[in-house]
Each structure stands twice: as structure tokens, then as C-alpha cells.
Amino acid sequence: xxxxxxxxxxxxxxxxxxxxxxxxxxxxxxxxxxxxxxxxxxxxxxxxxxxxxxxxxxxxxxxxxxxxxxxxxxxxxxxxxxxxxxxxxxxxxxxxxxxxxxxxxxxxxxxxxxxxxxxxxxxxxxxxxxxxxxxxxxxxxxxxxxxxxxxxxxxxxxxxxxxxxxxxxxxxxxxxxxxxxxxxxxxxxxxxxxxxxxxxxxxxxxxxxxxxxxxxxxxxxxxxxxxxxxxxxxxxxxxxxxxxxxxxxxxxxxxxxxxxxxxxxxxxxxxxxxxxxxxxxxxxxxxxxxxxxxxxxxxxxxxxxxxxxxxxxxxxxxxxxxxxxxxxxxxxxxxxxxxxxxxxxxxxxxxxxxxxxxxxxxxxxxxxxxxxxxxxxxxxxxxxxxxxxxxxxxxxxxxxxxxxxxxxxxxxxxxxxxxxxxxxxxxxxxxxxxxxxxxxxxxxxxxxxxxxxxxxxxxxxxxxxxxxxxxxxxxxxxxxxxxxxxxxxxxxxxxxxxxxxxxxxxxxxxxxxxxxxxxxxxxxxxxxxxxxxxxxxxxxxxxxxxxxxxxxxxxxxxxxxxxxxxxxxxxxxxxxxxxxxxxxxxxxxxxxxxxxxxxxxxxxxxxxxxxxxxxxxxxxxxxxxxxxxxxxxxxxxxxxxxxxxxxxxxxxxxxxxxxxxxxxxxxxxxxxxxxxxxxxxxxxxxxxxxxxxxxxxxxxxxxxxxxxxxxxxxxxxxxxxxxxxxxxxxxxxxxxxxxxxxxxxxxxxxxxxxxxxxxxxxxxxxxxxxxxxxxxxxxxxxxxxxxxxxxxxxxxxxxxxxxxxxxxxxxxxxxxxxxxxxxxxxxxxxxxxxxxxxxxxxxxxxxxxxxxxxxxxxxxxxxxxxxxxxxxxxxxxxxxxxxxxxxxxxxxxxxxxxxxxxxxx
RNA sequence: GCCGGGAUGGCGGAAUCGGUAGACGCAGCGGACUCAAAAUCCGCCGCCCGUGAGGGUGUGGGGGUUCGAGUCCCCCUCCCGGCACCA
Numbered sequence: 001x002x003x004x005x006x007x008x009x010x011x012x013x014x015x016x017x018x019x020x021x022x023x024x025x026x027x028x029x030x031x032x033x034x035x036x037x038x039x040x041x042x043x044x045x046x047x048x049x050x051x052x053x054x055x056x057x058x059x060x061x062x063x064x065x066x067x068x069x070x071x072x073x074x075x076x077x078x079x080x081x082x083x084x085x086x087x088x089x090x091x092x093x094x095x096x097x098x099x100x101x102x103x104x105x106x107x108x109x110x111x112x113x114x115x116x117x118x119x120x121x122x123x124x125x126x127x128x129x130x131x132x133x134x135x136x137x138x139x140x141x142x143x144x145x146x147x148x149x150x151x152x153x154x155x156x157x158x159x160x161x162x163x164x165x166x167x168x169x170x171x172x173x174x175x176x177x178x179x180x181x182x183x184x185x186x187x188x189x190x191x192x193x194x195x196x197x198x199x200x201x202x203x204x205x206x207x208x209x210x211x212x213x214x215x216x217x218x219x220x221x222x223x224x225x226x227x228x229x230x231x232x233x234x235x236x237x238x239x240x241x242x243x244x245x246x247x248x249x250x251x252x253x254x255x256x257x258x259x260x261x262x263x264x265x266x267x268x269x270x271x272x273x274x275x276x277x278x279x280x281x282x283x284x285x286x287x288x289x290x291x292x293x294x295x296x297x298x299x300x301x302x303x304x305x306x307x308x309x310x311x312x313x314x315x316x317x318x319x320x321x322x323x324x325x326x327x328x329x330x331x332x333x334x335x336x337x338x339x340x341x342x343x344x345x346x347x348x349x350x351x352x353x354x355x356x357x358x359x360x361x362x363x364x365x366x367x368x369x370x371x372x373x374x375x376x377x378x379x380x381x382x383x384x385x386x387x388x389x390x391x392x393x394x395x396x397x398x399x400x401x402x403x404x405x406x407x408x409x410x411x412x413x414x415x416x417x418x419x420x421x422x423x424x425x426x427x428x429x430x431x432x433x434x435x436x437x438x439x440x441x442x443x444x445x446x447x448x449x450x451x452x453x454x455x456x457x458x459x460x461x462x463x464x465x466x467x468x469x470x471x472x473x474x475x476x477x478x479x480x481x482x483x484x485x486x487x488x489x490x491x492x493x494x495x496x497x498x499x500x501x502x503x504x505x506x507x508x509x510x511x512x513x514x515x516x517x518x519x520x521x522x523x524x525x526x527x528x529x530x531x532x533x534x535x536x537x538x539x540x541x542x543x544x545x546x547x548x549x550x551x552x553x554x555x556x557x558x559x560x561x562x563x564x565x566x567x568x569x570x571x572x573x574x575x576x577x578x579x580x581x582x583x584x585x586x587x588x589x590x591x592x593x594x595x596x597x598x599x600x601x602x603x604x605x606x607x608x609x610x611x612x613x614x615x616x617x618x619x620x621x622x623x624x625x626x627x628x629x630x631x632x633x634x635x636x637x638x639x640x641x642x643x644x645x646x647x648x649x650x651x652x653x654x655x656x657x658x659x660x661x662x663x664x665x666x667x668x669x670x671x672x673x674x675x676x677x678x679x680x681x682x683x684x685x686x687x688x689x690x691x692x693x694x695x696x697x698x699x700x701x702x703x704x705x706x707x708x709x710x711x712x713x714x715x716x717x718x719x720x721x722x723x724x725x726x727x728x729x730x731x732x733x734x735x736x737x738x739x740x741x742x743x744x745x746x747x748x749x750x751x752x753x754x755x756x757x758x759x760x761x762x763x764x765x766x767x768x769x770x771x772x773x774x775x776x777x778x779x780x781x782x783x784x785x786x787x788x789x790x791x792x793x794x795x796x797x798x799x800x801x802x803x804x805x806x807x808x809x810x811x812x813x814x815x816x817x818x819x820x821x822x823x824x825x826x827x828x829x830x831x832x833x834x835x836x837x838x839x840x841x842x843x844x845x846x847x848x849x850x851x852x853x854x855x856x857x858x859x860x861x862x863x864x865x866x867x868x869x870x871x872x873x874x875x876x877x878x879x880x881x882x883x884x885x886x887x888x889x890x891x892x893x894x895x896x897x898x899x900x901x902x903x904x905x
Numbered sequence: 906g907c908c909g910g911g912a913u914g915g916c917g918g919a920a921u922c923g924g925u926a927g928a929c930g931c932a933g934c935g936g937a938c939u940c941a942a943a944a945u946c947c948g949c950c951g952c953c954c955g956u957g958a959g960g961g962u963g964u965g966g967g968g969g970u971u972c973g974a975g976u977c978c979c980c981c982u983c984c985c986g987g988c989a990c991c992a
Contacts, residue, residue, distance in 0.1 A: 079992055120991065192990075203990040255909050255987075330988045334906035367989095382906090458989095465990065535992070574986055576909075609910090610986065659984085666991065691930070692917060698910085698985055705917060705931045711945095712930085718945095761921065770919070773929040780929090849925045854973045856925055894972055900924055904972045 037724055037821040041717035041814070043681025050813040051152055059829070060154045062110035064562040071107035072563045073099045074543055074602075076571030076579075077114045080140035080162075081121055084147045085663045085670030086689065086701055087572065087611040093686045093810075094608060094695050095570045096153045097768055100809035103154070104833040110563055112546040113148065113155045115141050117164035118470045118535045120203060121665055123501045133469040134497035137164055147674065151682045152813055159546045163538035168545065169471040170492030171555040172537050175586075176227075176463075177474060177485050178593055184230045187483070190462045191302075191328055191367070194222035200505045201466040204329055205666070208625055214503055216622030221324045223302070226464030226531065227473060231585045235260055235456045238584055247604030249696070252576045259577050261457025266441045267370070268450025270297060270347035270356060274308065281305060281347050281358065284369040284455050287417070288444075289436035290376040292425035293397035295387065297347060298340060298361035300371040306360045309343035316341055316360065323362045330365075338363045338386050350449040351440070361386070367459055384410050399423045461582065463534045468499055468507050470532025478519035478526040487520050493528065506530050539579055540586035543569075543601060555590075561597055569602040572610060573696075574662065580605070606766055609698040613669040615658040616646050627668040628655055660700055671701055683811035684710045690810050691772040712776055713814055716807070719783060720818045723800055728822070730793035739791050750843065751781050752799045753836040759806050760835070772810060778803045802834045849900035850875060852884040860901060868895050875901040 038045075054060065064070070075095035078088055092113075099111040115137075122133035129136070141162060148155065161168050179185035193202040197215035201224075206213045231238075239260045242253045266288035269280035281297060299305050301323035310317035319341045326336065340361040347356050363382065364373055377387030377394040387394050388407075396405045398420040400413050413420075417433040428436050437452075444450035464473065472493040474486035486493055496514050499507040508514055508530040519526040541555075547563035548556040571579075580602070587601040616628040628648055633655065636645035646657045663670040676685045688709035693699045741749060759774040782799045786792045801824055808815035808828050819828035843864055848871065850858040858880035862871055872893045875881055881903055888905040895901050 076992095081992090116992070190990095201990080205991045207990095251909055258908050259988085261908095328990090331906075334988085336906095461989080467990085534990075536989095539992085572986090572992090573910080574992080577987060578989065579992080612985075662986080664991075694918085696910095697918090699917085700985095702917075702931095708930050714944095758921085765921070767921085769917090770921090770929080773919075776929055851924085851973075854924095854971095859925085892972060894924085896924055900973090902924080902972055 037721055039718075039721050041714045043683060043713070043813075046817045047150075047152060047682050047813040050816040051149070053816065053827070054152075054154070057827075060111065060156045061158050062108065062112075062156045062563075064559060065108045068106065068108040070110070070563060071099070071102040071568070072110045072547065072566045073102065073568045074112065074546070074566045074570070076569070076575065077116050077539070077542060078144065079116045079119055079121070079665075080137055080144055081665035081670075082140050082143070083670070083672045083674065084144055085611070086673055087608075087663050087670075089151065089673045089685060090611055090689045090695070090699070091570060091572065091608050092148065092151065092153055093689055094606065094766075094768065095568075096151075096155075096686075096812075097690065097809040098568055098570070098766075099154050100812060100829070101763055101833070103829055104805070104808070104831065109154070110159075110547070111153070111155050112159040113153075113157065114159075114161040114542060114546065115163065116535065116539050116542075117141065117162040118169075118532075118538055120205075120467070120469070122469045123467065126500050127503050130500055132498050132500050134164065137162075137469075147677075150677055151673075151686065154812070159550070161542065161545060161550070163471075163535075163542065164469075164495075166492045166494050167550070167552060168542075169495075169538065171541075171545070172471045172533055173474040173486070173491050173493060174488065174555060175541075175590070175593075176533070176537075177488065179229060179589065180485055182592075184233065184589060185227055185463075186230065187225055187227055189223045190226040190228075190464065191221050191223055192466070193328060194220045196220060198504045200503065204327075207327065208623060210325060210327065211623040213624040214622065216624070218325055221326070221328055224466075226462055228460040228462050229585075231461045231582075232456055232458055234585050234588050235262070235458050237588060238458075238581065241584070241600055244600055245603075245605075248602075249605060249607055252573075252580070252605060252607055255576050256581055259458065259581065263455050263457070265453060265455050266437065266444065266450055267453040267455070268350055268444045270350055270374075271449065272345065272347035274345060280449075281372055282370040283372045283374045284453065285374055286455075287376065287379060288440045289417070289420075289422060289428070289431070289433050290379045290397050291351065291374070291440055292422075292428065293376040293378050293395045294349060294356060294374045295377055295393040295395060296375045297356055297358045298364050298373050298375055298386075299343075299358060300364040300366035301360055301362065302366040303360070303364075303371045305345060305358060305372070306343060309345050309358075309360075313344060316343060320360060323360070326362060333363060333365065336362065338382065338389070340386060340390065350444055350447065359390075368457075369455060378405070378407075379414050381410050381415060384414070395424065397423060397425045461534075461536075461585075463537055464531040465534055466506050466530075467532055468495075468501050470535060471495070471538065472508075473529045473531050473533055475529035476517055476519060476526045477529060478522060478524060480524060481519055481521040481526075483529075484519055484521050484526070490520070495532070508532075536579060536582045537586075540583045541590065543583070544587075544590070544596060556595055564596060565598045565600060566602045568604045568606065570606045570608060573607040574610065576607060606695060608695050609693075610662045611671075611699050611701055612660045613663050613671060613701045615661045615667050615669050616648075616655045617658055617667075618648070618653075618655045627666070629668045663701070671703075676703070676706065680706060680710045681713075681813070683713055683813050687713065687772060687811050690768040692769065694767050694769050696766075712779070713811060715783070716779060716803070716814060717818070719779060720800070720822055723796065724822055727787050727793045727796050730787070730790050731797060732790045734794065735791055736794040736798065741791070741795070744786060745792055745795055748781055748785050748799070749795050749840045752778055752795075752802060753840040755781075756802050756806065756834055757836040757841070768810065771806065775803060775807050775810075778806070804828060805831055805834050846898055848875075848898075850878065850880055851900060851902040852881060853904060854902060855884075857881075857884050868897075871895055871901060875903060 073095055075091050099109050103109045117137050122137050125136045126133050163169060176185055193207050195202050195212035195215055195217055197217040202212055207219050210219055212219055239257060239262055242257055263286050265284055265286035267284045269282045271280050301320045306320055310320050340359040343358045343360060345358050347358055349356050375383040377383040378396045379398055394407045400416055400419050403413050422428045422431045422436050428439055441452045472495050474493045476484045476486055478484055496511055501507050515527050517526055517528055543566050544556045544560055544564060548560045551557055583601055590596045614630050616633050617625050620626050632649055634647045634649055646655045648655050661667060673685055688706050691709060755774045755778050759771045762770045782796055785796050804815045804819050815828050819825060825831055845861050846864050848860045848862060849856060850860045860875055860878060862874055876890060885905045890903050890905050892904040
């Protein structure tokens with residue numbers, strides 16, 4: 001520790017601006033530090049010492065404190081996949097910069113960390129290595145925690161949690177039971193990917209081109225019972241409350257609104273008679289104005305009408321069976337070839353009574369609306385293609401002025417509802433979209449065959465997973481009583497931690513110790529539910545748990561009311577919809593149960609861009625995909641640098657290059673920051689990732705430039721050394737405040753304060769890359785500064801103190817060390833955040849750009865307060881203007897104060 | 906396919922409200938120091954024409970608005986994220 005001659009003291013508050021910690025001049029004159037500081041930057045030594053200091057002073061344990069504004073800064077917790085990757089470093093450095101910046105600005109900061117510890121990768125690892133998921137997960141957490149600690153994040157580790165621990169997930173179970181009571185949780189059938197060989201349910205990720213990733217077997221859709229959460233009950237509020245989130249990026253709010261997808265349309269029925277019974281085929285449409293153009297109806301393969309028709313139609317049964325092998329992913333549904341087959345069943349048009357044939361279509365989703373649609377080929381592109389393919393009638397019922405309809409090819413205006421007018425529609429002819437929908441809905445209602453209805457794209461949240469490594473669903477199955485909720489006093493239902501999944505079904509289903517239990521109602525022997533919860537449940541409320549004291553008698557306690565809502569949430573843009581929507585929903589449920597007081601959990605959201613890297617793969621023999629890490633690959637490039645081929649180093653055989661994609665464990669393209677930290681230190685890693693690009697932008701990984709970041713920190717250190725030895729001793733009586741600075745000194749001070757102003761602005765905009773570059777520019781300026789006078793030394797001292805503080809959120813270790821070495825104070829975190837001083841920014845003259853006809857032709861120096869008339873006169877009188885105006889009179893002179901003059905002639 | 910976003914030198918990026926395009930850094934090139942190398946320091950560095958002064962051109966492509974467009978509007982291409990069981 002450096003020894004300073006006088007005790008540094010904090011003085012004044014944030015208003016004191018760029019002023020720095022001072023000592024009486026009696027001591028400050030020409031006294032070097034007692035022990036000369038290390039000349040060379042030694043990152044590991046600096047970082048060890050800084051971290052030891054923070055640990056010893058328990059710097060980051062957050063305690064509620066009245067009289068200080070609170071700042072709850074939360075980064076999305078990681079899945080403990082094994083090692084950190086650069087995406088994590090980026091995410092957590094952003095959070096740490098914001099946390100430390102706020103600490104220095106007087107906020108009471110909470111920055112917690114934990115582990116999203118349930119999930120599929122642990123089961124996959126178990127299959128590969130035979131290690132139980134619990135052990136694998138715990139080991140990964142231990143390693144990654146140490147990595148996070150080595151990066152020096154200001155985290156309150158006392159609040160660490162892991163979602164795979166019973167004291168956490170018991171509250172998933174508890175809240176699930178409350179939801180059951182309120183009818184928010186309910187049971188219905190769900191469609192899953194079934195691998196007939198392994199006899200197991202697969203995640204979408206495990207299905208590759210319709211086949212199981214391990215077995216290569218063709219996957220079937222299978223309907224099984226599962227629990228759902230009625231998120232649609234909150235659809236209206238989830239949509240409306242997006243307006244209460246001005247701190248969220250517009251793009252995220254737009255994506256959520258589109259996902260929730262409120263549409264006002266008409267739900268109506270086509271009556272029909274079958275097997276001697278009157279029935280109705282219900283459909284929903286937002287284009288009821290085109291109802292007179294219906295040429296057929298299409299139902300999903302799982303629709304009861306399809307099932308009935310297939311009974312005496314083997315060809316149709318075969319087609320429906322074929323549909324069962326399709327994907328359950330929307331992206332595949334939308335891009336696959338649209339196929340269909342007539343059912344032979346006819347329904348009646350609700351308004352005209354015309355016979356309408358029904359088809360089974362592989363593109364109709366049973367889970368959306370009623371699983372059936374009316375088809376109007378003339379005005380829906382998908383129906384148009386379908387009708388062309390199967391030779392079905394196409395009847396135009398909407399016209400747009402000046403456009404000619406033809407069934408030859410689809411044109412975008414066919415679907416236009418802004419300018420279209422009904423034609424060939426009987427009494428509705430001439431009506432526009434809204435009028436037609438209104439009139440048709442009225443007529444349908446009069447016949448008791450339909451009405452206007454609000455429809456949501458949002459579907460209820462299916463939470464049952466047929467998997468081991470997750471939170472058990474607290475239900476007991478009794479032969480006599482049926483599905484019985486586990487009583488609260490028997491919670492948690494603890495997941496056994498010694499199972500090793502082998503890929504063939506859920507090991508819980510074979511675990512007698514787990515399964516066997518007594519029915520809570522009748523006491524007879526019963527079986528536990530073996531499904532576990534979707535891991536999105538775990539991550540839907542962890543932020544509230546961090547904010548409470550982790551008691552075992554409540555999900556959250558009153559400390560939550562102090563910290564919540566989260567002031568700043570930071571995480572990858574890939575979570576823009578699902579995780580964030582589920583968390584918002586879960587919060588509202590907790591609120592309605594009286595557990596919390598807020599409507600929305602996250603006031604401000606920063607969506608970090610993905611860190612991308614090259615992806616290499618090879619198809620396995622059974623149809624699965626093996627991924628290769630980029631450092632296992634040799635690349636071939638064409639002349640333009642484009643990748644043309646890739647070879648695995650291990651076996652010399654080619655692999656597929658899949659372009660660039662998100663760093664992830666499963667694609668094996670993550671870059672471990674460990675070697676970076678070991679070679680350069682945490683500060684370099686942090687500085688580099690912040691400097692590389694603004695946080696919201698996707699970042700293609702490259703370590704080119706790390707050397708530059710390291711070089712900069714070495715220069716900072718070296719300058720600190722020069723400052724301590726050669727510059728600081730020159731300071732005598734403090735005279736900066738009163739001094740009239742001459743040209744270059746004034747310019748230097750102005751530059752430092754201008755850069756500070758820019759850095760402060762950029763911090764509010766979360767543009768950390770330009771904060772880093774401002775720090776670099778400050779150093780460039782300071783290195784060139786005059787050092788020959790006491791005042792100059794004082795200007796430099798002020799500049800160094802600003803530089804270190806601006807740098808401290810990004811590179812806290814080196815800032816901490818230099819702050820002490822240079823005797824500014826004991827702990828830089830206690831120093832006030834610097835603010836630019838207006839007097840230092842002022843200037844007498846400004847330089848304006850001089851344009852003639854919009855082209856840059858020269859410049860013009862004018863007094864800073866010159867009136868427009870004077871500027872115009874000076875501009876017109878300039879040699880540059882005379883030369884380029886070529887004798888033409890000025891038609892117009894545009895003056896942008898402080899910026900430019902443009903003479904138009 | 907649908908929803909959301911992006912594209913600026915060899916590379917990462919800057920330009921904050923429509924006002925000097927390329928800040929800052931990387932790589933490269935030239936030089937100083939050195940027996941040499943590393944480190945460090947100084948200089949150059951969008952493209953084209955020109956020995957030079959200088960001129961032209963330039964922000965994925967095409968069109969438009971404006972005294973002035975990387976920025977605003979329309980159309981297009983490519984890339985990234987999401988699409989409900991990866992997290």
C-alpha cells in the first residue's frame with residue numbers, strides 16, 4: 001500500500017465537479033511518495049490487491065438504506081454450461097460498469113448473481129460422461145463462479161442462488177399450486193416430439209430434419225396431457241402495460257406486442273349435418289369482409305372433423321398420419337410445402353347456404369383459434385397458392401381502383417384492406433374493410449352463427465416437460481382421487497440428485513423412491529407426477545428472490561419491496577420475447593396474490609447484442625449433428641477472403657461451414673475468456689469487450705485489438721509513474737481555480753473537460769465504447785501536455801484524476817491501484833463522479849466550416865458570440881467564397897451556429 | 906414464411922438534433938532507439954487521377970426529399986436474433 005504524507009479526505013459532493021481531493025500545500029510541495037510505485041504495469045498483482053481490498057471491506061454486500069436512491073442492476077443469470085464465454089463477459093461487464101458508475105454517483109447499488117441451473121445440457125452431459133446432472137452442474141457453477149470473481153465484478157455474492165436447489169424451486173411449486181387454485185394452471189393435451197426408438201420426448205433442438213438426433217428415427221407428433229399456465233388471461237394487461245415501460249427498447253416492445261398479437265376479427269360457423277347430427281365448423285378470421293369469396297375450408301390434421309372423415313377414407317387417414325410426422329415448429333410450418341386433401345364433408349356457407357368443401361391442410365394449426373380456417377384464395381396469399389395447386393376456385397370479392405385482378409399470379413394488392421372495396425359480394429358491394437366487417441358480423445350474429453371477437457396470437461404457456469433435470473410438478477396421482485395437489489406442508493417435492501439420464505425417457509419414472517407416496521386426500525398408496533417444469537419458470541422470478549433475505553417461510557419478503565422493481569436489466573436480445581414475457585406474467589400473478597407491489601419487474605432494459613462466432617458442423621451417421629470448435633478447424637479462403645472450405649484438424653476430413661451464429665455450448669463455438677484473463681488480466685478483457693462495439697450491437701468475435709487495449713492500460717500505468725515522479729512534485733500553491741490559462745494549457749484543459757462531458761453523456765446512453773475511447777483521448781492529450789510549470793502540473797493532476805474516475809467502472813482494478821499510488825485517496829469508489837466545469841469549456845473563438853453550394857471549401861474563425869449578420873459578412877468577404885462563387889451572387893446563406901456556413905449561389 | 910434488428914476504410918467502430926464522413930483503436934507501411942529482437946516513441950494510412958498543388962469520388966444496391974443525407978422517405982439485396990420443448 002502506498003503511504004501518503006497527508007491523510008486524503010473526501011470532500012464535497014458530486015457538485016464539486018472535476019475538483020479533486022486536495023491536501024494542504026504544506027505537505028504537497030515536492031514530496032514524492034514514500035515508496036516509489038512499480039514502474040511496469042503488473043495486471044495480476046494489481047488485480048489481486050484490488051480484489052483483496054474489496055473482499056476485506058465487504059464492499060458489495062447490499063443493505064437497504066434510507067436516504068439514498070437505490071439502484072438494482074441485474075444481469076441475466078447464466079446457465080452453468082461449464083465455462084464463461086465472451087457473451088457472458090460482455091453482459092456482466094456492462095452490468096458492472098453501470099453498477100460501479102451508479103455507486104460513485106451516490107446510489108445504493110444491488111448487483112446479484114446466480115445460476116439458471118436446470119436444463120437440458122446437464123442431461124446431455126450425463127449421457128456423455130455418466131455424471132449425474134447435479135454433480136456436473138455444481139462443478140460448473142464452482143468453476144464459473146471463480147471465473148466471474150477473477151473479472152472483479154462488484155457482485156453481492158451473499159445473495160447467490162441456484163434454481164436447482166430445493167430452497168429455491170420449492171417456491172416454483174408453491175406458486176404453481178396457487179395458480180391451480182385460481183384456475184391459472186390447468187391441464188390439457190399437448191403436442192410433443194416423440195422418438196419411437198428411444199421412447200422419449202425430444203426438444204425441438206433435438207429434432208434434426210424430422211429425425212431424432214441420437215437415433216435417427218423419424219419423429220412423430222404425439223398428444224399427451226400436460227399443465228398449462230393461462231397467460232392469455234393477462235394478454236390485455238401484458239399488451240397495455242408495454243406503454244408503462246418507456247425504459248425498454250422500442251424494438252423489444254414492438255416484438256412483444258406483435259407476439260401477443262391482438263386482433264379483432266369475427267369468429268363464425270359453417271353449419272353442416274353429419275351422421276344425422278347438426279354441427280358447426282367454427283373458424284376465426286380478420287378478413288370477414290372477404291367472406292363471400294370463400295371457396296373451401298381447411299382444418300388441422302388433429303381436428304375432430306378430420307378424424308371423423310378419415311374413419312371411412314383410408315387415403316385421408318394416411319395423409320393425416322403423414323401430417324403427424326411434420327415438425328411442430330412454426331418456422332417449419334410456415335415454410336413447408338402446403339399440402340391438403342379433401343375430406344368429402346361439405347359445410348354450408350353461413351350467409352349464402354352455398355355448399356363449401358372442407359379440406360385437411362398440413363398448414364393449419366390446431367393450437368391457434370379453433371383449428372380451422374376459411375379459405376379465400378383471391379385475397380390470402382397462402383390460400384391462393386393452395387387453390388392454384390389443387391385447382392380450387394378463386395373468386396375476387398375485393399377490388400382496388402385502377403388494378404386488374406388476374407388468377408395468373410398473386411399480387412400484393414389482393415390482400416390490401418386499406419383501399420379495397422367489396423365486389424361480387426351482393427348487398428356488401430361498395431363497402432370498405434371496416435364497414436363490410438361490421439355489416440357481415442351483424443348479419444352472422446342475427447343468424448346466431450358468429451360475432452366479432454378479439455383473438456390473441458399468444459397461446460397459453462405449456463410448462464410440463466417429460467424430463468428429469470427440472471423442478472418437479474407438485475402433483476400426486478391417486479387411483480381413487482385422481483390428480484391431487486401436494487399440500488403446502490409437504491413442499492418441496494425434492495428431486496433426487498443421483499439420477500443419470502440415458503436418453504430413453506425420464507429416469508424419474510423408474511425411480512421408486514421418488515414415485516411412491518401416499519395420496520394426501522385418501523392416504524392410499526399413490527404415484528408422484530414425473531413431469532418437471534419448463535426452465536423458463538425458474539427464471540421468471542429469480543430477480544425477486546435475490547431482492548429478499550432468502551427466508552424459508554416465504555417466497556419473497558419485505559426487503560423485496562425496497563429493491564424491486566429492477567432498475568436496470570441487462571441481457572441478450574434473444575430473450576426479447578419469451579423470458580421477458582413470462583417474467584412479466586409471473587410478476588402479475590405474484591402481484592395478484594399480494595406477494596409483491598409492482599406491475600412490471602424491469603423498469604429499464606438493455607438488450608445486449610449477441611456475440612457471434614463461426615459455426616462448423618458435420619452430419620452424424622444417424623442424422624444427428626456434430627459441432628466443431630473453431631480452433632479444431634483449418635480454413636480455406638477464396639481471393640476475397642470468403643470461407644470456401646473447412647477441414648477438421650483431427651481427421652483431415654471436411655466439415656460444413658454454417659456461417660456465423662450465437663456463441664453457445666451446443667454449437668461449441670463459445671470463446672472462453674480464461675486465456676485472455678490469464679495473459680492480459682481482467683481489466684484488459686473488460687476494456688477490450690467494452691471498446692469493441694456499442695452493447696446493443698451484434699459482435700462478431702475477433703481478438704484482434706486486445707493488444708491495443710492492453711497497450712493502453714500499460715500507458716495509463718506508465719503515465720501514472722511519470723506523473724508521480726516528475727509532474728506532481730511541481731505543484732505548489734493551488735492556483736488552478738484562479739489562473740488564467742494560456743493557449744495550450746487552456747486548450748488541454750478544455751479538451752479534457754469536453755471529453756468528460758462526452759463520456760458522461762455516452763454513459764447515460766450506454767455507449768461504453770466511446771467512453772473507452774474518450775479515456776484514450778484523455779491519455780493522448782495528457783501525454784502531450786506541458787509539464788514545465790506548477791499550473792501545468794495542476795492541470796495534468798486534474799486530468800489524471802478525471803481519467804482514473806472515468807476509467808474506474810470499466811477497469812476498476814487499475815483505477816483503484818493508481819488512485820492510491822498517486823495519493824488521490826484511499827478508495828476511488830468513494831470519490832465523487834467528475835462533472836465538467838463550464839469555465840473550462842468556454843472559448844473565445846470558434847472555427848466554422850465554410851461551404852459553397854454544399855461543398856466543403858474552407859473554414860472561418862469567428863468570435864464565439866458573433867451575430868449571424870457578422871458571420872455572413874465575414875463568410876462572403878472571405879477569399880474562399882470569392883474563389884468558388886465565381887462572381888455569382890449569393891442566393892442564400894445558411895448559418896448553423898457553431899458549425900458551418902453554406903453559401904448557395 | 907412471419908416478427909424485430911443490422912450493413913460505414915484491410916478490420917472493430919465514430920459522427921449524440923439533417924451540418925467537416927472515417928474520431929479512437931487494430932492491422933499494415935516508413936522511420937528513431939537497439940549488436941539484434943521485443944518493448945517504446947515519431948510519421949503515413951478510404952478509393953481513383955495527379956510528381957505535386959490539387960481535383961474527383963465515397964457510408965450494401967437503386968430511386969426521392971433538402972442549400973446540405975451515413976442520418977429522413979420508397980423499393981431491393983445480404984446478414985443476425987426470435988418463432989412458443991436450447992437457454
